[in-house]
Amino acid sequence: MAEVQLQTQTRADEAFDCLQTAIVKGDLAPGEKIGEVELCSRFNLTRGPLREALGRLESRGLLVRRPHAGVKVVSVSADELIELYRIREVMEGLAARQAAERMTDEEIRDLLATLDSHEAMIEEAQGQAYYQAEGDYDFHHRIATGSRNTKLAQMLLGDLYYMVRMYRYRLSTSAGRPHMALGEHRSIVEAIAQRDGELAEFLMKRHINAARQNIEKKIQEGVLTI
Amino acid sequence: MAEVQLQTQTRADEAFDCLQTAIVKGDLAPGEKIGEVELCSRFNLTRGPLREALGRLESRGLLVRRPHAGVKVVSVSADELIELYRIREVMEGLAARQAAERMTDEEIRDLLATLDSHEAMIEEAQGQAYYQAEGDYDFHHRIATGSRNTKLAQMLLGDLYYMVRMYRYRLSTSAGRPHMALGEHRSIVEAIAQRDGELAEFLMKRHINAARQNIEKKIQEGVLTI
DNA sequence: GCAAGGTGTATTGTTGACAATCCGGCTATT
DNA sequence: AATAGCCGGATTGTCAACAATACACCTTGC
Numbered sequence: 277m278a279e280v281q282l283q284t285q286t287r288a289d290e291a292f293d294c295l296q297t298a299i300v301k302g303d304l305a306p307g308e309k310i311g312e313v314e315l316c317s318r319f320n321l322t323r324g325p326l327r328e329a330l331g332r333l334e335s336r337g338l339l340v341r342r343p344h345a346g347v348k349v350v351s352v353s354a355d356e357l358i359e360l361y362r363i364r365e366v367m368e369g370l371a372a373r374q375a376a377e378r379m380t381d382e383e384i385r386d387l388l389a390t391l392d393s394h395e396a397m398i399e400e401a402q403g404q405a406y407y408q409a410e411g412d413y414d415f416h417h418r419i420a421t422g423s424r425n426t427k428l429a430q431m432l433l434g435d436l437y438y439m440v441r442m443y444r445y446r447l448s449t450s451a452g453r454p455h456m457a458l459g460e461h462r463s464i465v466e467a468i469a470q471r472d473g474e475l476a477e478f479l480m481k482r483h484i485n486a487a488r489q490n491i492e493k494k495i496q497e498g499v500l501t502i
Numbered sequence: 503m504a505e506v507q508l509q510t511q512t513r514a515d516e517a518f519d520c521l522q523t524a525i526v527k528g529d530l531a532p533g534e535k536i537g538e539v540e541l542c543s544r545f546n547l548t549r550g551p552l553r554e555a556l557g558r559l560e561s562r563g564l565l566v567r568r569p570h571a572g573v574k575v576v577s578v579s580a581d582e583l584i585e586l587y588r589i590r591e592v593m594e595g596l597a598a599r600q601a602a603e604r605m606t607d608e609e610i611r612d613l614l615a616t617l618d619s620h621e622a623m624i625e626e627a628q629g630q631a632y633y634q635a636e637g638d639y640d641f642h643h644r645i646a647t648g649s650r651n652t653k654l655a656q657m658l659l660g661d662l663y664y665m666v667r668m669y670r671y672r673l674s675t676s677a678g679r680p681h682m683a684l685g686e687h688r689s690i691v692e693a694i695a696q697r698d699g700e701l702a703e704f705l706m707k708r709h710i711n712a713a714r715q716n717i718e719k720k721i722q723e724g725v726l727t728i
Numbered sequence: 729g730c731a732a733g734g735t736g737t738a739t740t741g742t743t744g745a746c747a748a749t750c751c752g753g754c755t756a757t758t
Numbered sequence: 759a760a761t762a763g764c765c766g767g768a769t770t771g772t773c774a775a776c777a778a779t780a781c782a783c784c785t786t787g788c
Contacts, residue, residue: 286569328557335558343512344779359651366592425585570749570770
């Protein structure tokens with residue numbers, strides 16, 4: 277890890293970031309029980325800041341903690357993953373609607389530009405699920421912040437996405453889905469550009485619905501085990 | 503505060519609960535800057551557990567913290583309060599739909615019973631906004647847990663409701679609104695009892711929409727200053 | 729041979745002291 | 759007189775040692 281970061285941020289923040297990315301990236305597997313001292317040596321910090329970070333992560337639902345028994349990474353069942361997408365559907369629908377009402381013209385131009393770069397990424401890194409996931413994340417990230425709804429963005433970016441990303445990394449997207457998703461992204465942005473909030477909401481909900489069904493199918497096929 | 507609580511819960515949990523209720527009840531006013539040592543003496547605990555609790559509260563958005571500068575209770579602007587209700591609208595709509603699909607018959611009976619008690623409370627404690635708010639909270643609480651959507655319930659109960667309640671306590675409900683709200687609650691439960699998820703979602707969204715408009719009107723009238 | 733109880737160790741929870749940083753008031757200079 | 763720089767006090771961030779609890783293993787009795 278970077279030894280010298282911006283000193284304006286405290287050790288606890290550092291610990292928080294490290295742990296969060298470690299969980300999301302899968303370095304700390306779901307269900308894995310982790311000891312405090314082990315984490316301390318691993319990230320070069322003491323138990324004080326670590327415990328503070330642990331508290332934050334628990335509050336966000338990425339860890340579960342039993343008093344005196346230790347802390348372990350949360351493990352999401354298949355059903356719960358589906359439920360996550362149901363939540364995303366309504367929340368991101370709202371985000372899209374508000375983004376259509378409030379994004380600046382410049383932000384919309386930027387959004388379009390990123391879509392182009394995503395397309396290039398898909399062509400280039402064919403089958404590289406990682407980059408596709410990152411592009412997808414970038415898109416949804418921009419919509420969330422574009423909604424100008426502080427709490428909504430906070431809940432999406434600080435809560436839901438981390439949990440979704442935990443599993444998206446090991447979710448090989450099915451063939452053809454990236455192209456389809458990109459098309460859906462384009463129509464959403466189009467609706468936003470036309471300031472049609474209602475349509476943007478509808479399209480976003482359908483987009484996430486499709487993603488959910490894609491995952492559901494895979495789980496039923498047994499391709500994906502959680 | 504209760505000196506001897508259930509010993510199965512740690513000091514940090516205790517601190518967390520104390521602070522959370524203190525913030526919600528208004529004992530710690532929004533925008534108020536609070537020192538760590540002061541809190542320690544106030545709740546009879548040391549800075550270690552306190553800081554852990556502070557971290558959790560910050561992560562939930564009830565506090566804002568600037569490094570080395572202290573921690574202060576979050577203050578929500580009028581616009582942000584409105585935004586909160588927009589989020590509630592979609593999330594509780596989802597909760598109502600899923601509750602209609604998943605609540606047990608017994609839970610629905612209980613829910614009906616609580617509505618009756620709410621009605622009695624309104625009649626009795628006429629104008630006592632506090633009890634009305636508590637009844638309202640109870641209703642929404644049951645729907646959220648009835649959705650059987652762990653994360654959804656967690657986000658509603660652990661995040662949004664605390665922020666809403668912060669301000670609901672000082673929001674004198676307008677005359678006649680409690681009766682109207684109760685009627686809306688009844689129709690929602692009716693839809694749930696008939697397992698009509700779509701209708702339940704629609705009614706819940708309209709219910710929260712009405713509450714939002716009520717608040718918006720008051721803010722515009724200048725009756726309510728935040 | 730199996731189960732129940734007790735003990736020991738390792739891990740977590742807590743505490744108090746130490747170091748780093750920021751805020752307010754003061755002085756001095758332009 | 760106003761502003762820039764500085765200094766003291768207070769507060770936050772961090773650390774290392776102490777106490778309490780739970781889990782695992784072992785012993786002992788049936």
